[in-house]
Amino acid sequence: MEAAGRSFRDPRDVDDAPRAAYRDRDGRRHEAPGAPTLRFDTVEDYRAGRSAAADPGPGSGLLDVLVCTAATADRTGVLLLDGVPVAAGDGRYQVEVAPGTHRLDVQGADAASAVFALGAGERVHFTTGQGVAVRHQVDYRTQLYRVRDASDLLPVLGGRAANVSGAGCLIAVVGAIAVAFAMVAVPLSDGGAFAAVAGAVGGVGGLVLIGGAVMGILATRSLHKRAKANRLDSARTDGGATAYPSPEDARGKAQGLLVVFDLFLYRLSREADGSLSYESTGNALALAHADSLRTWIDGDEAPCDWAAWHYPLSPGPHEFRVQYADEAPLDFTAEVPAHGDAAVLHVPVRVFRVWDGTGFEALPAQLAQRITKRAKTAVGRAYQNNADPDDWVPPRIWPA
Numbered sequence: 001m002e003a004a005g006r007s008f009r010d011p012r013d014v015d016d017a018p019r020a021a022y023r024d025r026d027g028r029r030h031e032a033p034g035a036p037t038l039r040f041d042t043v044e045d046y047r048a049g050r051s052a053a054a055d056p057g058p059g060s061g062l063l064d065v066l067v068c069t070a071a072t073a074d075r076t077g078v079l080l081l082d083g084v085p086v087a088a089g090d091g092r093y094q095v096e097v098a099p100g101t102h103r104l105d106v107q108g109a110d111a112a113s114a115v116f117a118l119g120a121g122e123r124v125h126f127t128t129g130q131g132v133a134v135r136h137q138v139d140y141r142t143q144l145y146r147v148r149d150a151s152d153l154l155p156v157l158g159g160r161a162a163n164v165s166g167a168g169c170l171i172a173v174v175g176a177i178a179v180a181f182a183m184v185a186v187p188l189s190d191g192g193a194f195a196a197v198a199g200a201v202g203g204v205g206g207l208v209l210i211g212g213a214v215m216g217i218l219a220t221r222s223l224h225k226r227a228k229a230n231r232l233d234s235a236r237t238d239g240g241a242t243a244y245p246s247p248e249d250a251r252g253k254a255q256g257l258l259v260v261f262d263l264f265l266y267r268l269s270r271e272a273d274g275s276l277s278y279e280s281t282g283n284a285l286a287l288a289h290a291d292s293l294r295t296w297i298d299g300d301e302a303p304c305d306w307a308a309w310h311y312p313l314s315p316g317p318h319e320f321r322v323q324y325a326d327e328a329p330l331d332f333t334a335e336v337p338a339h340g341d342a343a344v345l346h347v348p349v350r351v352f353r354v355w356d357g358t359g360f361e362a363l364p365a366q367l368a369q370r371i372t373k374r375a376k377t378a379v380g381r382a383y384q385n386n387a388d389p390d391d392w393v394p395p396r397i398w399p400a
Contacts, residue, residue: 014350015266016398021075021108022267022286023279029089030076030283036086038095043073043129046092046154053150054094061118063095066153068129069108071140073154077128078289080105088286092153103305104144107289110396111263111306112144112245115236129154130227139396143246146232155227238303240312247308247344247392254310257336257343260372260394261322263306264350265290270357280355288353288360291325310342322367324349330367337375344373346394370399 024030029040041051046066056062067090069077079086079093082103086095101117106128116124125147131140147153234245235253244250250258267288269280295304298319302311315338323329330347337343352363372394 014352017264017396018109018266019278021069021077022265023074024076024089024286025279025281027074028281028286029087029091030286031087032085032283032287036081036096038086038093040087040089040094041092043068043091043154051092051150056121056123057096059099059120060096061099061120062123063097063102063104063116063118063126064092064123064150064153065095065104065106065126066092066129067106068127068131068154069106069142071131073129075108076286077106077108077142078287080107080289083292085287085289088283092150105289105306106142106144107263107265107306108142109265110142111265111290112142113243113305113307114144114146114234114245115238116146125150125153127153130231141246141393141396144234145245146234147230148232149230152227152230241303242310243303243305243307244310245307247394250308250310250342251392254342255340256310256313256315257318257334257345258308258310258392259295259304259345259347260308261293261304261306262346262348262394262396263290264348264396264398266350266352266354268353269355270361272357276354282355284360285353285355288355290349290351293349294323296321320369322347322349322369324351324365324367327365330369332369334369334371339375341375342373342392343371343375344392344394346370346372346399348394348396348398350398368399370394 031038031040037057039054043066045051053064054062063081065079067077067079069075069090073090075090076088077090078088079095081095081097083105087093097118099119099122101115104114104116104126106112112128114126116126118124126144127147128142128144130145130147130152131143235249236243242250242254244254244258247258247260267285268276268278269285270276293304293306295302297311297313303309304322313336315336317333317335319331320334321329321331334345335343347367347369350366352361352365354361354363373391
């Protein structure tokens with residue numbers, strides 16, 4: 001995917017958002033130097049049931065995580081453990097880790113973070129693949145969920161449910177054709193028997209269309225329920241603050257201010273003619289990743305990472321400082337509402353990794369902030385739609 005004519009040397013000359021998660025042109029997986037012992041299976045192998053469970057080595061635990069960074073599940077997402085890249089490439093990773101507490105990050109065009117603890121011989125399962133089938137918004141988001149086992153790392157319809165869904169789609173198509181025929185034939189006819197027959201065909205086709213659609217919807221809903229049933233509670237508390245895998249997971253739980261730290265990761269290669277591409281080859285760009293964030297609230301450092309954070313703050317204005325790596329921080333004031341609803345504060349962070357064939361260009365990161373959901377009073381919630389998950393999820397656009 002080309003970004004021809006874009007310099008990426010000036011903040012005014014940057015795409016509003018990464019086009020997609022970076023993809024290796026050859027579809028290869030890249031393992032980081034010194035990576036721990038791991039087993040990798042492609043998304044295709046996992047879907048086909050050819051991905052078997054591995055066993056941890058003596059004295060080790062096992063991290064089982066499916067990296068998926070786009071709805072197509074074919075990108076070059078980066079898996080990081082304790083801030084260090086392990087490998088790049090969408091697929092299932094089973095990684096031996098030392099007992100203790102660890103931080104897990106998955107980065108593509110955006111990012112997600114989690115913290116887990118395990119002992120020797122134990123297994124933990126995570127996935128960012130549930131967003132492919134279980135969606136709360138139009139755009140794909142990298143959301144990291146802990147699950148009970150590896151059965152629904154990437155939910156797919158199987159067996160009878162797949163047959164029902166397929167049959168429903170075919171029936172709906174037949175119904176749609178019949179409706180389209182009637183809509184064309186009836187106006188063109190001169191009435192009489194042909195018009196009556198065409199109208200009847202259209203009526204039956206409408207019923208068939210509705211029936212097929214219902215079959216497909218019910219099968220899809222069963223998939224959603226099955227996938228959600230496999231999730232474990234992934235919310236975590238750190239110093240009184242709570243991190244949620246995604247903003248909609250905080251809906252109905254967080255009050256006050258929910259801060260969504262949102263990575264916009266640009267991984268591009270610059271060709272000899274100056275054009276840019278979101279695809280390339282080589283492990284340098286494939287393993288390129290974003291650094292960490294730090295946040296201070298009213299002068300005190302607060303926990304943060306690529307998640308949605310709820311901080312227990314008193315109503316009123318609070319001073320925030322957000323810093324990416326060792327670059328210049330962003331300072332701003334945010335108002336915490338006084339009534340029992342949450343305001344959503346979106347903090348997008350642009351990170352540029354532009355490879356020119358010999359090294360990375362030094363482009364400074366960019367930080368911004370905006371309120372994307374305003375808290376509503378009890379009266380406002382009663383008379384306005386405050387149940388839509390998209391009301392909680394900031395759109396992935398850069399503030400003007």
